[in-house]
Amino acid sequence: MKTIILTIFAFFFFAAPTSVHAALSSSKAQDFVESMGAEAISFLKNSNLSSSAKQEKFRALLNRNFDLKTIGRFAMGRHWRTATPEQQKKYLRLFENMVVDIYASRFQEYEGQNFEVKSVREAGKNDFIVTSHIIPQGGQTVQVDWRVRDRNGSPKIIDVIIEGVSMSLTQRSDFASVIQRGGGNVAVLISHLEK
């Protein structure tokens, strides 16, 4: 009897906070991506800002809206478990810097593209995928999907999927190959990140 009460107690104690966290809804996820896009475009096309000021704003935007720890952890794949705690720490720090650089350069080359949020859907039990279209000045529309997850009460992006190509998964394949070709040693990847 005591165990049952304890179990029920434990269930509410631990389950309740997560259900509050899972309050992310499809409309919230959509608004989140929409306002982030609008914010990014508003400063990217502001000709009064220098390019270093834009870069700075972009970094802040990324740090605020992306869950870089989850992205980094996923990119390391199964090799995470073979890394020492020091290596894990070092890796995450280097990875976060690199990803911010990558995304900053990826979205900084703003050339008047249109950004339109088209739809949103649930993915798995945790996430929402917000589908957007980026319409370039010359050429065909590009579909970009944003995987949004609730992290401690606020929505965070954990993956960007361009025409079906997940940035996280591509990075994971890249890293896996580097580690594998380096004889299964995580240190090889870290030394690449340090360069």
Next chain:
Amino acid sequence: MMKSSVKHFGLLVLSSAFLLSGCASSQNQDVSEVYDPLENINRTTLDINEAVDEALIEPIARTYVERTPSGLRTGLSNFLRNLNSPIVIGNQLLQGDLEGAGNATARVFINTLAGFGGIVDVADLGGIPHEEEDFGQTLAVWGVGDGAYLVLPLLGPSNVRDTAGRIVDSYADPLRIYLNNIDEDHLSYTRTGLEILSTRAELLDIIDDLRRNSFDYYAALRSAYVQNRRALINDQFPLMSGPDIPDYEDF
């Protein structure tokens, strides 16, 4: 003579069986494990392709983007897409996608008549977007697995199934057959050339990005190719968008 060609055929069948043996694993969603038994040859081919691209194709594509107004580039891209419609419609039908075939048929009529021969994608503006189809995708819908990953000389990433699909599409293309019959093959070559130019121009940013931001470009490109094909095969089926990412709690 006869005997040796039989022997060659036997070898071909054997090697195809070997290259296709990765089929079963292709259903696995984790594309970080791609069946790539020819990796060493593929890496060499990619190196050569990269050299050719950087020396010739990429600079031409860049000049094209710099010197041509964006409206014209979109127009050419739409026009080439419109020419490819018979292939799209045929493959939609082979996949049993009647709605898709209907949409593609409506698109070719609307865009050819109201869109100045396909230069303006009026159908897209009216809510019938383009869907890319080819025989490689049809084979996949029929249950054929990817087979071995291949890097084709000049054409780049592919696999056994998609290479077969490419060959079938180009032989079955009514426009190519027609131009061949009236002895205007040079128009087919011009079209292919323009397709390469237009496609490479649209991929400029994406390839720059992948080259710059990967440690092992070969592995990153292979992963991107497999993911993109999978999305196309599933017609961008919502649930297939990207991998499942675990919820890591032990930081």
